[in-house]
Amino acid sequence: MLESIWFLLWGLLWAIYFMLDGYDLGLGSVMPFLAKDEKDRKKIYKSIGPFWDGNEVWLITAGGVTFAAFPKAYAVMFSGLYTALMLLLIALIIRGVAYEFRGLVDSDWARKLWDKAMVLGSFLPGLLLGVAFANIFMGIPIDENGVFQGNLFTLLNPYGLGGGILFVLLFAQHGCLWLAARTDGELNERAGNLAATIWPVLAAVYIAFLALTGVYTKLLSNFIAYPALLLILLVPILAIVKVRTLIAARKWWKAWISSAVLIVSTTMFGVIGLFPALLPSSINPAYSITIHNAASSQLTLKIMLTVALIMVPIVIGYQFWMHKVFATKITDEDLGY
Numbered sequence: 001m002l003e004s005i006w007f008l009l010w011g012l013l014w015a016i017y018f019m020l021d022g023y024d025l026g027l028g029s030v031m032p033f034l035a036k037d038e039k040d041r042k043k044i045y046k047s048i049g050p051f052w053d054g055n056e057v058w059l060i061t062a063g064g065v066t067f068a069a070f071p072k073a074y075a076v077m078f079s080g081l082y083t084a085l086m087l088l089l090i091a092l093i094i095r096g097v098a099y100e101f102r103g104l105v106d107s108d109w110a111r112k113l114w115d116k117a118m119v120l121g122s123f124l125p126g127l128l129l130g131v132a133f134a135n136i137f138m139g140i141p142i143d144e145n146g147v148f149q150g151n152l153f154t155l156l157n158p159y160g161l162g163g164g165i166l167f168v169l170l171f172a173q174h175g176c177l178w179l180a181a182r183t184d185g186e187l188n189e190r191a192g193n194l195a196a197t198i199w200p201v202l203a204a205v206y207i208a209f210l211a212l213t214g215v216y217t218k219l220l221s222n223f224i225a226y227p228a229l230l231l232i233l234l235v236p237i238l239a240i241v242k243v244r245t246l247i248a249a250r251k252w253w254k255a256w257i258s259s260a261v262l263i264v265s266t267t268m269f270g271v272i273g274l275f276p277a278l279l280p281s282s283i284n285p286a287y288s289i290t291i292h293n294a295a296s297s298q299l300t301l302k303i304m305l306t307v308a309l310i311m312v313p314i315v316i317g318y319q320f321w322m323h324k325v326f327a328t329k330i331t332d333e334d335l336g337y
Helices: 002-029 038-048 057-069 071-080 082-102 108-138 158-182 185-216 220-225 227-248 252-274 298-326
Strands: 277-279
Touching: 002 038, 002 057, 002 108, 002 158, 002 252, 002 298, 038 108, 038 158, 038 185, 057 071, 057 298, 071 082, 071 277, 082 108, 108 158, 108 252, 158 185, 158 227, 158 252, 185 227, 185 252, 220 227, 220 252, 227 252
Parallel strands: none
Antiparallel strands: none
């Protein structure tokens, strides 16, 4: 029972991370298409300024929970996907350094350099996370000893690349909607128009990825065995349609919330489809890392659950307050103009 609870919490923590860090990663990756001058760039940086580092807390939390609740899964995941995860870490470091250092330089060439670093450090995490989780959903080549029998290029298969493209588009649209909700004028128009442009591409990729999911993975097995779970699949479908409707109505905050629901529900669809496996083996299902052979002791899980029930609501409440207080419209006066 505790293993199942922690499995769902594990998936939910990753989903929350994708939802929150997704908008600033997405916004950073499409910044060249939105910013026409220095004022625009300052508004983009300011829109994510109070939040981006706090959003990454959920990445640390998700990784920490993997280590504490399912140590064997952590060992296999972080050794088998070592190259991809190191690239992810490097990209996140580049993004953080770019954000902090850009404000400390005066020359145009240095700002342009850090802007390019920001774009790279924002684009790569979305791509790498999508590739990694698509491969987890599909199954990775791990043997009976939990050793990964492959390399980075093993992960770059059609389904893995499809997951990477899907995440990049989800995050890009999420970021555009965030900026549209927080700005007025021409920047608001460009962000809204780009979100509208991304939507049909995202919808097409989403449908194609669902089709590939039926071909490459066994995620649908749980949903076929328990048809009531198919209702969960309706959530992302309704959410993606709602995003389009709200974009057309120029209701940016509601569109952003619908985009957040889309990201969370898509992630949870994959997680529920995995159950009880954490890391399915593509070599032999018997070699899969599951909640039964990877979980910590019952005492550890009980203590962690008690701590989580206290701390997670506090963190959620704090971040909700942060977004409510600081996620206001950005004006020229805020930039000192």
